[in-house]
Amino acid sequence: MNCTKINGFSMTILPDILSSTSFIPHGHCYLWRTPLVGLHVISDSLIVLAYLSIPATLFYFVRKRKDLPYVNxxxxxxxxxxxCGLTHLMAIVTLWYPIYWVSGTIKAITAFISVVTATAIIPLVPQALALKSPTELQRINKALxxxxQQLSFHIENTPLAVIEWDSDFRVQRWSRQAETIFGWKAEEVINLHPSQWNFVVPEDMEEVHKIMxxxxxxxxxxxxxxxxxxxKNGSIVYxxxxxxxxFDExxxxxxxxxxxxxxTDEIEAQKALRESEQRYQTLAETSPVGIFHTDNQGNCLYVNKRCCEISGTDPSTSLGRGWIKTIYWEDRERVVQEWYNTVQQGKIFRSEYRMEYLRGKVCWVLGQAIAxxxxxxxxxxxxxxxxxxxxxxxxxxxxKNSEAKFRQLAQQEELINRIASQIRNSLNLETILQTTVAQIKHLLQLDRCHFVWYRSQHNTSNQAKLEANSNLNFQKNTSFLDYWEVVYEAKNLELPSLLGCYSVEQVGSWAxxxxxxxxxxxxxxxxxxETEMRQFLMQLNCLSFLSIPIQTQLGEIGIICCIHxxxxxxxxxxxIELLKAVTDQLAIAINQAQLYAQTQANATQAQAQAQQLEVALQQLQQTQTQLIQTEKMSSLGQMVAGIAHEINNPVTFVYSNVIPAIEYTNDLLNLLSLYQEYYPEPVPEIQQQIEEIELDFIQEDLPKLLNSMRIGADRIRQIVVSLRSFSRLDEAEFKAVDLHQGIESTLLILQNRLKDHAGQVGIEVIKNYGNLPLVECYAGQMNQVFMNILVNAIDALNEENIQRINCRSSDLDCQDDVCSKKPRIEIQTEVVNSNWVMIRIADNGPGIPQQVRNKLFDPFFTTKPIGRGTGLGLSISYQIVVEKHQGQLECYSEVGEGSEFIIQIPIRQATASRKR
Incomplete structure (x- = not known):
C-alpha cells in the first residue's frame, strides 16, 4: 500500500521537477553569444572545483585531528x-537544459544548510573569542x-629531603636536603638501588619492601x-x-x-615526654581527687584511678567521648553545653553535676578544668x-526538700482557702459542688473527679430514677431501694460521663x-x-481509686471520688490530707447552703407578712455575711498561724546555730592566720590549693556571709512574730492589747503591696503614733478592720498609679498634679478625752464621690470589678467597731483630695455608755 503511494507520488512529481517543456534554456538570456556563455561556464566550473576541493581538505583535516574542537x-x-558548488554546477547545466525545478531544489537545500550552519556558529563565537592567542600561549609557556624553575628551587631549598626513584627504585633525583640529612652526595647515589649501599636498617627492610x-x-x-x-657516617636517623x-595515561x-x-629529635622528645608522663601518672594515680586530661576538642585522653572510682567505670569507658555517658542523663545536655562553651571560649570549666554508676548509683561531683x-x-x-x-x-x-515540703503545705493551704472562698462566695449547692470537683481534679491532676450522694429509700423520686437509669441492673420489685447517685463530675474531654444512679448491689460491700x-x-x-467490685471498677476502666465520705448536719452522706x-x-x-481538709470545708459549705436554703424556705412561707419578711431577709443577709466573713477570717487565721508555726521551727534552728557557727569560723580563721604566720612557706600542693580556692577572699568574705545569715534569720523571726500577732488565734475574748502592734503587723503583711513594682511607684506610709495605753478589744477583729481599710486605700492609690502610667505612655498632656503626686498613706493615733482612742487612716488618692460614700458601709456594695471585691470588708469593719466595740467608724472624702477613715473606740468597755 505504502509502496504504491510512493511510486504514484514519484510518477506524478518527478516528471514535473525534471520537466523542461515549459521553460527555455538560460542560454537564451545570453542570446547564445559564445564569449558570454563561455565566461559563465568557465567561471562556474572553476568555482565548482574550488568548492569541492575545500570540503575534501576540511574532511581530511578533521579525520587526522582527533582532538579538534567544534568538529560539527x-x-x-x-x-x-x-x-554552494552544486548551485554553480546547476548554473552551467541550465544554460542548455532548463531544469529550473532541480536548480531551485538544490538552492533550497543550500539555504537550509546555510541557516543551520549560521545557527551553529553563533553560540560558538564567545567560545572562539575566549581561545588563547599565540601571544598568550607563549606567555603561558614562559609561566610554566x-x-x-620555582619548583626546582623549592625542591632544593625545602626542609624535606626530595628523592625521585625510577620504576626499579633507582635514585633519579637527590636533593640538597637529602645530602644534609643522610650525608651522601647526589653523584654517589644516582642510579643506585637502596640495597646497593648501606641505607636502610636491616630490621626495617621488610616493611620498606612492602611499601615499595x-x-x-x-x-x-x-x-x-x-x-x-x-x-654516611654510620649513625641512625628516624x-x-x-x-x-x-603513572602515565x-x-x-x-x-x-x-x-x-x-x-629523630621528635622521637627523642617523645621519649622524654613519656618519662615525664609516667611521673605525672604516678602522682595522678595516688591523688585523692579524680584527675582527667583532654585534648583541645574535649576528647578524654586520660583518667586516673580515683576518677574511675567516683564514676564507677573503667578507664576505657571514659576515654574519647565516653566520659559523657558517665554523666547522669538529666545533667548530660547541660554539662556538655558548658564544656563546649569552655572549649570554644578558652575559659575555666567549673560545674556541679551528677555521675551515674554502671550499677545505677548516682553521686554528685564538682568538675573543674583549666586549659x-x-x-x-x-x-x-x-x-x-x-x-x-x-x-x-x-x-x-x-x-531543699524541707523547704519544698513547707512550700507545698503553704500551696495546699492556699488552695484550701481559695476553694473555701469560692464555695462560700455562693450559697448555691450546685455551684459549691461543681466548683469543688473541678478544683480537686485540677490540683491533683486527675482523669476524673465525682461527687456522689447516697439516696435513701424514703425519697419518693428514687424509684423513678432507678427505673430510668440504664446503668442499673436489678429487679424493680426489690425491697431495697437505696442507691448512689453521681451528681457532679469533672473529667477529661475524651472520657465518657458517669453521671447517673448506681444500685447498692453494684456498689457491693463498699456500701x-x-x-x-x-x-x-x-x-x-x-x-x-472483692470480685464484684473489681469487675465493676474495671468495667469503668479505673486504674487507681480514692474516695472520702462526707456527712452533713442533716445526716446526708456524700462521697468525693478521685479516679485515674x-x-x-x-x-x-x-x-489524702489535702482532700480531707477540702471535704471539711465542703461539709461546712454544704451545711451553710442547706441553712441558706432552709432560711429561704422560711422567708418564702412568710411572704404574706411584709414586716416579718423584711426582718427575715435582713437576718438572712446578716447571717450570710457573718458566716462568710467568719469562715474567711478563721481560714485566714489558721493558715497564717500554721505558716508562722512551720517557719518558726526551722528559723529557730538556723538562728540558734548561726551564732556558734560564727564563733567556730572565727576560731578556725584565727588558727589559719597563726599557721600562715609561723609557716609562711607551705608546700607547693597547699600553695596551689590556696590559689585555686582564693583563700584571702574566703577569710574576708566568710564572716560577712555568716553575719548576713544571722541578720536574715532575725528578720524572718520578726516576720513570724508579726504573722502570729496578726492572726490572734488565742485572743477571741476582750483583752487589753497594744493597737500599734496590730497596725505594724498589718503593715508588715501588706509590705509587698506597698513597695515599688515594675512601672508602678511605691506607696509611702507616714506614721504619727500618739502615746496610747493598752485598749480592751477583740484584737483579731481590730486587725481585720485595719486590714480592710488599708487594703482599700492601697487599691485606690494603685488605680491612680495605673492612670498615671497610662497618662505618661499616651501622647496626651497629663496634669501636673496627677503625674507628680507621690502615693501616700498617713496613720495617726491619739487619746481623746482620756477615755477614747482615735485612729486616723488617710490617703491622697482620687477620693470618694458623695453618692458612693452614702453606701460605703452597706453589705455587698462595692465599686470594684467582679472577682476583686465582695463588698463585705467595710460592712464587717463597721459592725466590729460600732456593734462589738461600741465605737464609731466615719469616712471623710472629697474627689481629688483623698480619703480619711476615723476609728474611735473606748479604752475600757465599761466607759462605752459615757458621753464624750
Missing part, C-alpha cells in the same frame, strides 16, 4: 560549501618554565612510613617518608617521588579534677463501708479482693 561546525561548513611493592602494584599509590636509615607513585609507572623528614597552652598561647588541651561532693549535696537536698464513713484508697484496682484512668497512682499522704 567543520562538517557543516563542508556540507554548505558542497551545496618559571613554575618549573604497594607503590608499584597501585594498592597504595600514596603512603607514609616511618623507618630508620643510616647516614625519618618519615611520604611516597607518591606517578597508559597506566605505566613513570617515577616515584619521596619526601623524607628527619624526626593547657603551648609557647604560642594556643590551647592544646585541658587538665581537670573531679571531686566527690555527694555528702554536701545530700545535706543541701535535705534542706456499708461508705455508710460507716470509711475512706477507700486503691493504688491498683486489679488488686481488689491512664496510669496507676500511689496516693500520697499529703494528697
Amino acid at each position: 561546525v567543520f562538517l557543516l561548513f563542508g556540507a554548505f560549501i558542497i551545496a 618554565e618559571r613554575a618549573h 611493592v604497594s607503590l608499584i602494584d597501585k594498592t597504595q599509590p600514596r603512603n607514609l612510613i616511618r623507618n630508620r636509615n643510616y647516614t 625519618c618519615d617518608w611520604y611516597n607518591s607513585a606517578l 597508559s597506566g605505566q609507572l613513570v617515577s616515584i617521588l619521596s619526601l623524607a623528614q628527619d624526626v 593547657q597552652k603551648n609557647d604560642k598561647g594556643e590551647i592544646i588541651g585541658y587538665v581537670g579534677t573531679v571531686t566527690d561532693i555527694t555528702a554536701r549535696k545530700q545535706a543541701e537536698e535535705a534542706l 456499708m463501708r461508705y455508710l460507716q464513713l470509711e475512706m477507700i484508697e486503691l493504688y491498683d484496682v486489679s488488686l481488689v479482693s 484512668h491512664q496510669k496507676t497512682h500511689r496516693w500520697h499522704e499529703n494528697e
Whole structure:
C-alpha cells in the first residue's frame, strides 16, 4: 500500500521537477553569444572545483585531528560549501537544459544548510573569542618554565629531603636536603638501588619492601612510613617518608617521588615526654581527687584511678567521648553545653553535676578544668579534677526538700482557702459542688473527679430514677431501694460521663463501708479482693481509686471520688490530707447552703407578712455575711498561724546555730592566720590549693556571709512574730492589747503591696503614733478592720498609679498634679478625752464621690470589678467597731483630695455608755 503511494507520488512529481517543456534554456538570456556563455561556464566550473576541493581538505583535516574542537561546525561548513558548488554546477547545466525545478531544489537545500550552519556558529563565537592567542600561549609557556624553575628551587631549598626513584627504585633525583640529612652526595647515589649501599636498617627492610611493592602494584599509590636509615657516617636517623607513585595515561609507572623528614629529635622528645608522663601518672594515680586530661576538642585522653572510682567505670569507658555517658542523663545536655562553651571560649570549666554508676548509683561531683597552652598561647588541651561532693549535696537536698515540703503545705493551704472562698462566695449547692470537683481534679491532676450522694429509700423520686437509669441492673420489685447517685463530675474531654444512679448491689460491700464513713484508697484496682467490685471498677476502666465520705448536719452522706484512668497512682499522704481538709470545708459549705436554703424556705412561707419578711431577709443577709466573713477570717487565721508555726521551727534552728557557727569560723580563721604566720612557706600542693580556692577572699568574705545569715534569720523571726500577732488565734475574748502592734503587723503583711513594682511607684506610709495605753478589744477583729481599710486605700492609690502610667505612655498632656503626686498613706493615733482612742487612716488618692460614700458601709456594695471585691470588708469593719466595740467608724472624702477613715473606740468597755 505504502509502496504504491510512493511510486504514484514519484510518477506524478518527478516528471514535473525534471520537466523542461515549459521553460527555455538560460542560454537564451545570453542570446547564445559564445564569449558570454563561455565566461559563465568557465567561471562556474572553476568555482565548482574550488568548492569541492575545500570540503575534501576540511574532511581530511578533521579525520587526522582527533582532538579538534567544534568538529560539527567543520562538517557543516563542508556540507554548505558542497551545496554552494552544486548551485554553480546547476548554473552551467541550465544554460542548455532548463531544469529550473532541480536548480531551485538544490538552492533550497543550500539555504537550509546555510541557516543551520549560521545557527551553529553563533553560540560558538564567545567560545572562539575566549581561545588563547599565540601571544598568550607563549606567555603561558614562559609561566610554566618559571613554575618549573620555582619548583626546582623549592625542591632544593625545602626542609624535606626530595628523592625521585625510577620504576626499579633507582635514585633519579637527590636533593640538597637529602645530602644534609643522610650525608651522601647526589653523584654517589644516582642510579643506585637502596640495597646497593648501606641505607636502610636491616630490621626495617621488610616493611620498606612492602611499601615499595604497594607503590608499584597501585594498592597504595600514596603512603607514609616511618623507618630508620643510616647516614654516611654510620649513625641512625628516624625519618618519615611520604611516597607518591606517578603513572602515565597508559597506566605505566613513570617515577616515584619521596619526601623524607628527619624526626629523630621528635622521637627523642617523645621519649622524654613519656618519662615525664609516667611521673605525672604516678602522682595522678595516688591523688585523692579524680584527675582527667583532654585534648583541645574535649576528647578524654586520660583518667586516673580515683576518677574511675567516683564514676564507677573503667578507664576505657571514659576515654574519647565516653566520659559523657558517665554523666547522669538529666545533667548530660547541660554539662556538655558548658564544656563546649569552655572549649570554644578558652575559659575555666567549673560545674556541679551528677555521675551515674554502671550499677545505677548516682553521686554528685564538682568538675573543674583549666586549659593547657603551648609557647604560642594556643590551647592544646585541658587538665581537670573531679571531686566527690555527694555528702554536701545530700545535706543541701535535705534542706531543699524541707523547704519544698513547707512550700507545698503553704500551696495546699492556699488552695484550701481559695476553694473555701469560692464555695462560700455562693450559697448555691450546685455551684459549691461543681466548683469543688473541678478544683480537686485540677490540683491533683486527675482523669476524673465525682461527687456522689447516697439516696435513701424514703425519697419518693428514687424509684423513678432507678427505673430510668440504664446503668442499673436489678429487679424493680426489690425491697431495697437505696442507691448512689453521681451528681457532679469533672473529667477529661475524651472520657465518657458517669453521671447517673448506681444500685447498692453494684456498689457491693463498699456500701456499708461508705455508710460507716470509711475512706477507700486503691493504688491498683486489679488488686481488689472483692470480685464484684473489681469487675465493676474495671468495667469503668479505673486504674487507681480514692474516695472520702462526707456527712452533713442533716445526716446526708456524700462521697468525693478521685479516679485515674491512664496510669496507676500511689496516693500520697499529703494528697489524702489535702482532700480531707477540702471535704471539711465542703461539709461546712454544704451545711451553710442547706441553712441558706432552709432560711429561704422560711422567708418564702412568710411572704404574706411584709414586716416579718423584711426582718427575715435582713437576718438572712446578716447571717450570710457573718458566716462568710467568719469562715474567711478563721481560714485566714489558721493558715497564717500554721505558716508562722512551720517557719518558726526551722528559723529557730538556723538562728540558734548561726551564732556558734560564727564563733567556730572565727576560731578556725584565727588558727589559719597563726599557721600562715609561723609557716609562711607551705608546700607547693597547699600553695596551689590556696590559689585555686582564693583563700584571702574566703577569710574576708566568710564572716560577712555568716553575719548576713544571722541578720536574715532575725528578720524572718520578726516576720513570724508579726504573722502570729496578726492572726490572734488565742485572743477571741476582750483583752487589753497594744493597737500599734496590730497596725505594724498589718503593715508588715501588706509590705509587698506597698513597695515599688515594675512601672508602678511605691506607696509611702507616714506614721504619727500618739502615746496610747493598752485598749480592751477583740484584737483579731481590730486587725481585720485595719486590714480592710488599708487594703482599700492601697487599691485606690494603685488605680491612680495605673492612670498615671497610662497618662505618661499616651501622647496626651497629663496634669501636673496627677503625674507628680507621690502615693501616700498617713496613720495617726491619739487619746481623746482620756477615755477614747482615735485612729486616723488617710490617703491622697482620687477620693470618694458623695453618692458612693452614702453606701460605703452597706453589705455587698462595692465599686470594684467582679472577682476583686465582695463588698463585705467595710460592712464587717463597721459592725466590729460600732456593734462589738461600741465605737464609731466615719469616712471623710472629697474627689481629688483623698480619703480619711476615723476609728474611735473606748479604752475600757465599761466607759462605752459615757458621753464624750
